[in-house]
Amino acid sequence: MNERHYLFIHPLLATDETCAGYRCDLLPGTDAAPLLAELTADPNWAKFPLQALWLAPAIPLCDNQPRLTPVFVAPPEAEADCQRLALLRQAGRKTVLALQPGQPLPGAGNWDYLLLRCGHARTLPPLSLLGLSARSTLIASEVCSHADRDWVQKNGFTLCSCEYLLTRSANGNRADTVRTRLLRLLALIAEDASTGELEAVFRQEPKLSYSLLRLVNSAAVAPRVPIASFGQAINLLGRRQLQRWLQLLVYADPDNGQRANPLLIKAAARGHLIETLSRDLELPAELEHPQDAAFMVGSFSLLDVLLNRPLPEILEQLPLATPVRAALAEQQGTLGKLLAAIQHAESGELEQAENLLGTLGIEPGGHLAAQLATLHWAGSIQLSA
Incomplete structure (x- = not known):
């Protein structure tokens, strides 16, 4: 494998299909710290709207970067991690849980944002999703079709990834x-x-x-x-x-x-x-x-x-x-x-x-x-x- 690792930035779209945030994505096992340091030091970083959401891997560097919202892939269990999460919340920092298949649903309001793969979300009871969306902002990833996009909009999701833009619409095959x-x-x-x-x-x-x-x-x-x-x-x-x-x-x-x-x-x-x-x-x-x-x-x-x-x-x-x-x-x-x-x-x-x-x-x-x-x-x- 290529020893040089890269950070890939993916836009997140709001329900009106305008860009409302970005997700920083890396290969598993990549050291995110130097790449995120380069991200926040880049001159263009400060030019993005302050209200734009930036999702980044939950590493200590994020603690000192209020514009980076840390994504936890599982609820912290180790005492040190729990203390860190508590400190982030005391400081008014928002946090994200990337919910994995087979993982129990968190209590409503325990996390500011919940990140779910669209395929996983579609296996969950709709009422559970609507309950979660009442206290947490739901973000859908791997939204791979226009049907997926329509489904997440109807089931309480506020933001979604935009893979569906790469697929042809089913509404007709003839150019106007x-x-x-x-x-x-x-x-x-x-x-x-x-x-x-x-x-x-x-x-x-x-x-x-x-x-x-x-x-x-x-x-x-x-x-x-x-x-x-x-x-x-x-x-x-x-x-x-x-x-x-x-x-x-x-x-x-x-x-x-x-x-x-x-x-x-x-x-x-x-x-x-x-x-x-x-x-x-x-x-x-x-x-x-x-x-x-x-x-x-x-x-x-x-x-x-x-x-x-x-x-x-x-x-x-x-x-x-x-x-x-x-x-x-x-x-x-x-x-x-x-x-x-x-x-x-x-x-x-x-x-x-x-x-x-x-x-x-x-x-x-x-x-x-x-x-x-x-x-x-x-x-x-x-x-x-």
Whole structure:
């Protein structure tokens, strides 16, 4: 096994699918102390909202970090551990119990948060869960389908993990008209089409213009002057920067909701993380703008989930550079390995993710810093009215 160990940060979603917290995940047996010390020392750490929940392994370091909420995998039995838990509670610190299968349910209110795997929670009596939720905040992990997500919302859970975002919705298999036109727009972007050709697509579908303007006026861009037209967006942002937002536009809510689609946030985060991690890696010389290509690999990697169509079928309609296509379709090359590492981490396959990151020569500290920068940036995408 790779001797270098990594810390993986997974967002936790509230019932309205906005990000309300994060869970720090490590391979069993990993020494969490140095990694958590790097986490709290990173400049981006202080930029996250104070109300955001951060779940971390229950180690003594957490006692001096009020923003880290310690997760106990079992109720403490040793006298020293019980005293430590009592001191945390006396200090007003919140604590989490990660409930294991076969473990008796704790008394209501004994823990501030209860963390349960969705599969385990579904075997418990609903009334027991509702009773626990009356005094403790329930958090569901391993929420692997939209059906799981609907179930936890109906059974007293306040927060959940977001694996379900990686699965296709059962609601239809045909892309709507707006997204069909967006595929045409993506093809034009990949071909580096003229401004006039791009504007023609927007004239056919007014929703696209509205969604694009909300997106580029978001906090993640924060233009000094509000952008009111496609031409102004090109002038103020530049064509290459605008193309990144056009890539994410496909994930925007076609019904013009007032918040970002969580799949848009995930696609943006994948793009930003792959771009950041690839900066010090050797990328194919045929890529004229390698960082743009890296962002594209991440942002396009969820098109199959969004459009309910196989990714190879979608890629056939997009004239992509060979390394980008190989990364998306077959996880080949440096960009493909980065994408695979991120996908393994999101699916909880941490050993495979660690091995790939180690093979690429990415150090745990650099990986952690890239995650924090990415999550902070992606969290700033808030769509204005």
